[in-house]
Amino acid sequence: MQLALFLIFGALAVAGAINLLLQRHPINSALSLVVVMMSLAVLYWSLGAEFLAAAQVIVYSGAIMVLFVFVIMLLNAGEEERTTGSRIAYIAGFPGAAAIFCLLSFVFLSERKAMGGTDLGGYLSHSVNNIAEISRLLFRDLLLPFEVTSILILVAILGAVVLARKEQ
Amino acid sequence: MSHLSQFQTFLLLSILKIAVVLVITLTAVAYTVLLERKVLGRMQNRWGPSRTGPFGLLQPLADGIKLFLKEDLLPLAAERPLFIIAPIIALACSLISISVVPFGAVQHVKGVDMFAVADLNIGLLVILGITSIGVYGIALSGWSSNNKFALLGSLRATSQMISYELALGLSLVGVVLRAQSLRLRDIVDSQAAHGALSWNVFGGFQFVAFFFYLMAAYAETNRSPFDLPEAESELVAGYHTEYSSMKFAMFFMAEYANMITVACVATLLFFGGPASPFGHLIPAFGGAIVQAVLPVLWFVAKVLAFLLLYIWVRGTLPRFRYDQLMSFGWKFLLPLAMLNIIVTSLVMALRG
Numbered sequence: 001m002q003l004a005l006f007l008i009f010g011a012l013a014v015a016g017a018i019n020l021l022l023q024r025h026p027i028n029s030a031l032s033l034v035v036v037m038m039s040l041a042v043l044y045w046s047l048g049a050e051f052l053a054a055a056q057v058i059v060y061s062g063a064i065m066v067l068f069v070f071v072i073m074l075l076n077a078g079e080e081e082r083t084t085g086s087r088i089a090y091i092a093g094f095p096g097a098a099a100i101f102c103l104l105s106f107v108f109l110s111e112r113k114a115m116g117g118t119d120l121g122g123y124l125s126h127s128v129n130n131i132a133e134i135s136r137l138l139f140r141d142l143l144l145p146f147e148v149t150s151i152l153i154l155v156a157i158l159g160a161v162v163l164a165r166k167e168q
Numbered sequence: 169m170s171h172l173s174q175f176q177t178f179l180l181l182s183i184l185k186i187a188v189v190l191v192i193t194l195t196a197v198a199y200t201v202l203l204e205r206k207v208l209g210r211m212q213n214r215w216g217p218s219r220t221g222p223f224g225l226l227q228p229l230a231d232g233i234k235l236f237l238k239e240d241l242l243p244l245a246a247e248r249p250l251f252i253i254a255p256i257i258a259l260a261c262s263l264i265s266i267s268v269v270p271f272g273a274v275q276h277v278k279g280v281d282m283f284a285v286a287d288l289n290i291g292l293l294v295i296l297g298i299t300s301i302g303v304y305g306i307a308l309s310g311w312s313s314n315n316k317f318a319l320l321g322s323l324r325a326t327s328q329m330i331s332y333e334l335a336l337g338l339s340l341v342g343v344v345l346r347a348q349s350l351r352l353r354d355i356v357d358s359q360a361a362h363g364a365l366s367w368n369v370f371g372g373f374q375f376v377a378f379f380f381y382l383m384a385a386y387a388e389t390n391r392s393p394f395d396l397p398e399a400e401s402e403l404v405a406g407y408h409t410e411y412s413s414m415k416f417a418m419f420f421m422a423e424y425a426n427m428i429t430v431a432c433v434a435t436l437l438f439f440g441g442p443a444s445p446f447g448h449l450i451p452a453f454g455g456a457i458v459q460a461v462l463p464v465l466w467f468v469a470k471v472l473a474f475l476l477l478y479i480w481v482r483g484t485l486p487r488f489r490y491d492q493l494m495s496f497g498w499k500f501l502l503p504l505a506m507l508n509i510i511v512t513s514l515v516m517a518l519r520g
Contacts, residue, residue, distance in 0.1 A: 027250070027311070034304070054293035062300025066307065066330060073311045073319070131290070131350060 005046050013039035030068045037061045051131050181280045186267070189285055193266050197424040198228035204479045211483040238413040246410065247312035254312060255411065255418035258305025262425035265298045269432045270353050272442050273463040283442075283464065284353070291352040292344065295433060296337055299388065303329050305422065306397070306407050313410035321406030324490065325390055325397035331497045332387040332394075338505035339380035342512040343368050343437045356441035363447025369438040374512070378438045380505050385430040387497065389423065391478060393485040394493060431474035435467060442467040 209216025272283025310322020
């Protein structure tokens, strides 16, 4: 059951990502990205991180991607033109991507002992409430970094407001 | 059912629960429409639908048949796949969120909780998440129709829903603080001690949050006085201008299913859910079956009261102007909801 969930939503995430690249209309690409994010949320949930899953859905697919879709709708972006792409991308890109994939899988497989494994979907059956754990970590042990990050985001918002304001 | 394994029993009972809840919700949606037309009619000194069946009770059925049999028009310039997917997204999202609502007391049959489709420990977050996905249905419908009125309506609806989602989420934090859990059953249990006196809206001193939730929820479901996306004097019919037949019916059903969900959440979070308002004052009477069904009846009565409130508000209040709507959401609801969180947590810290 858990393995089936992983296979279905893993495949869905990969298919959405490929579709994102292949689609010619930006709004279809944005919607495929939504599919990828929702499938990732299901994968997080099956690994026992239900708060992360909910945050992924609410923040990424519910807020950020809606903004993307909004901008695409307002700008009335048309279909993009197909080009053959640069030659450097073909020569360096495919071997580079393959090399990074091989390197990462080699590191993960060889250091499997050190990193430890997880039971796929094993957290679904017994309900552990990890929200209390997360909030204890965020609001007690790591309070200062958390608040500093919030202020950083606030500064970014203020910067955007200053940049977008009309000159008097 | 002794020869079935644990998993098979779970699967069969879950399918049964889903089917029953889906049928009841869809029937409730159809009859909410009738209720609204009847009550609005009475408020405006007329009868409302009264010809089809006794007291017009068969009107939803007749409407359903009419919508099924109408021609399904598809505009030539519409974006085809998105135009068809949009109403499906809207209806699916509004129906999925019912699945985490517990509508009765805990009642285990063969290890399966019978009065809730799914009992999740982040039930509240799931409802908020699905609501935020439901925005896509409306946004895409307006854009893919290739019609300026539909686009304007969907832009209004989307910006309104995104803005009021914040106030909606923040108004619920006080309740979560009191229950110390996001599980809807825990939130209900935290209000169960002394009947109506311990409900969040009375004993929990969350009535400010309750009114914020109510206002944000009316905006979130695009109901009057916040029904600007469908302002027929300005926008024809808003985002579903180009939709006809069953696709229009799906948007219609989604709106009313959202109303029911919002009423369910208000009942669970502020009015003790399926708990009786008399608490333990009335001794338990009847058999085990009566005691199992009674909470469901209380729940339905509370949800019905909220639906009537919806209709009453629609019959009473005029529509907001767009800039008023935005400044109301961002400058009034949002700061005061934050203030409510601070006061609630301060009081809880001082007491505990």
